[in-house]
Amino acid sequence: MKENNRPLILISNDDGYQAKGINTLIDMLRDMADLLVCAPDGPRSGFSCAFTANDPLRLTLQRREAGLDIYSCSGTPADCVKIALDQLLPTGDDGKPRWPDMVVGGINHGDNGSVNSHYSGTMGVTMEGCMKYIPSVAFSLCDHDPQADFEPMRPYVVEITRRVLEQGLPRGVCLNVNFPMGKSFRGIRACRMAFGTWYNEVETRHHQRGYDYYWMIGHYRNDEPEAEDTDNWALQHG
Amino acid sequence: MKENNRPLILISNDDGYQAKGINTLIDMLRDMADLLVCAPDGPRSGFSCAFTANDPLRLTLQRREAGLDIYSCSGTPADCVKIALDQLLPTGDDGKPRWPDMVVGGINHGDNGSVNSHYSGTMGVTMEGCMKYIPSVAFSLCDHDPQADFEPMRPYVVEITRRVLEQGLPRGVCLNVNFPMGKSFRGIRACRMAFGTWYNEVETRHHQRGYDYYWMIGHYRNDEPEAEDTDNWALQHG
Numbered sequence: 001m002k003e004n005n006r007p008l009i010l011i012s013n014d015d016g017y018q019a020k021g022i023n024t025l026i027d028m029l030r031d032m033a034d035l036l037v038c039a040p041d042g043p044r045s046g047f048s049c050a051f052t053a054n055d056p057l058r059l060t061l062q063r064r065e066a067g068l069d070i071y072s073c074s075g076t077p078a079d080c081v082k083i084a085l086d087q088l089l090p091t092g093d094d095g096k097p098r099w100p101d102m103v104v105g106g107i108n109h110g111d112n113g114s115v116n117s118h119y120s121g122t123m124g125v126t127m128e129g130c131m132k133y134i135p136s137v138a139f140s141l142c143d144h145d146p147q148a149d150f151e152p153m154r155p156y157v158v159e160i161t162r163r164v165l166e167q168g169l170p171r172g173v174c175l176n177v178n179f180p181m182g183k184s185f186r187g188i189r190a191c192r193m194a195f196g197t198w199y200n201e202v203e204t205r206h207h208q209r210g211y212d213y214y215w216m217i218g219h220y221r222n223d224e225p226e227a228e229d230t231d232n233w234a235l236q237h238g
Numbered sequence: 239m240k241e242n243n244r245p246l247i248l249i250s251n252d253d254g255y256q257a258k259g260i261n262t263l264i265d266m267l268r269d270m271a272d273l274l275v276c277a278p279d280g281p282r283s284g285f286s287c288a289f290t291a292n293d294p295l296r297l298t299l300q301r302r303e304a305g306l307d308i309y310s311c312s313g314t315p316a317d318c319v320k321i322a323l324d325q326l327l328p329t330g331d332d333g334k335p336r337w338p339d340m341v342v343g344g345i346n347h348g349d350n351g352s353v354n355s356h357y358s359g360t361m362g363v364t365m366e367g368c369m370k371y372i373p374s375v376a377f378s379l380c381d382h383d384p385q386a387d388f389e390p391m392r393p394y395v396v397e398i399t400r401r402v403l404e405q406g407l408p409r410g411v412c413l414n415v416n417f418p419m420g421k422s423f424r425g426i427r428a429c430r431m432a433f434g435t436w437y438n439e440v441e442t443r444h445h446q447r448g449y450d451y452y453w454m455i456g457h458y459r460n461d462e463p464e465a466e467d468t469d470n471w472a473l474q475h476g
Contacts, residue, residue: 043291046289046290046291047286047288048287048288048362049286049287050285050314051357052454053454054283056443056453057454058452075454078286078357079454082439082454083440083454115369116369118365119288119289119316124286127356131356132435133435172353172433195410197369197370200324201321201324202320202324213294213295213296214294214297214321214325215294215295216289216291216295216313216320
């Protein structure tokens with residue numbers, strides 16, 4: 001890592017270090033800060049704020065360039081933040097570990113709208129940063145395509161990050177920033193989380209050895225589709 | 239399960255179906271409701287609201303008596319609630335599945351105080367019930383001993399459960415009820431979550447095959463020990 005006066009941003013996600021979203025985020029933020037990336041070694045969607053209490057974790061340095069370290073971790077999104085803060089901080093000019101100026105989660109492939117964002121591993125990253133009193137933001141795009149086009153988000157991601165670096169956030173407050181699919185956005189709105197429900201969440205299959213097993217899947221239903229002050233409504237309306 | 243007009247309570251936890259805490263809870267609530275228990279097949283502390291997106295789950299009926307079904311599940315605490323609501327509801331007199339009147343998580347071995355209750359699998363149970371619009375409560379005792387004495391909690395657990403069954407809870411509101419250690423309580427107080435931090439969370443070990451591995455552990459620090467409106471303060475003062 002470079003030793004300089006640039007800010008340091010810790011980045012993680014729940015789609016894994018190889019996902020297009022996190023690599024696009026790295027590209028977007030690289031000019032404005034030194035980046036320490038510690039992300040899961042594979043998909044960890046739905047891991048919420050979970051951490052790994054009962055198993056040992058592994059860390060692997062995947063890439064090191066000027067101003068950029070990328071590690072993969074065998075744990076959860078929250079584990080990635082914890083282990084980065086404890087083990088991976090670069091040394092500053094004063095010989096001490098540099099504490100991150102900001103934690104950024106994402107860019108998530110798929111939205112984190114509604115109260116169901118409690119399930120989000122991307123929000124797990126951001127909540128973990130927030131609980132360590134670091135200004136923390138999650139970015140998500142309403143597009144699950146592994147090859148989704150994140151470029152329309154670039155000026156917003158850069159500007160929101162720049163402002164949070166400059167102004168910080170109140171203690172106990174983090175940002176959950178969602179972008180509608182598409183090439184243009186109608187505007188920016190601060191919203192409350194919609195009430196919504198996942199239903200038909202379990203698919204039963206029968207194993208040839210004589211037992212049933214279950215996959216967690218399901219469909220999402222917005223339970224207040226007319227509520228214009230909600231994130232679901234705003235995202236559906238651009 | 240009995241078919242009658244008694245309420246139905248869905249119970250889960252994060253310490254596993256064999257823990258003393260959940261079995262004590264079953265004993266406490268059995269007189270007042272039919273109980274459907276679906277709990278992890280082993281410890282799942284720290285699982286937050288996580289659900290299992292990428293692996294199949296297994297269910298095992300452990301015990302069936304009048305008014306009591308106990309299942310173990312290979313998934314997370316939130317998975318247990320989801321799979322119980324989708325697969326395990328008893329049939330009512332009208333031939334339809336009986337929807338639970340309440341979800342109860344616990345009794346947890348150890349407190350779920352401070353903002354760090356976001357990590358709690360017991361709260362994962364309760365948040366999941368809340369997101370399904372079922373009145374939901376978590377009970378925790380500030381004692382990690384597997385043989386902890388839960389009996390002093392009994393009248394409070396029964397009374398809080400009775401009141402929530404009668405009166406319900408507002409949409410989006412669940413209760414996180416913590417009990418201090420000891421045989422007597424000085425009173426009941428509704429508190430905000432204290433700001434507190436886990437630190438020294440990672441222990442590094444070297445494996446003989448030449449790599450490092452890491453355990454998530456750590457120590458808790460209350461960052462506002464003088465704040466009398468917090469859960470940490472109230473629990474420390476009985």
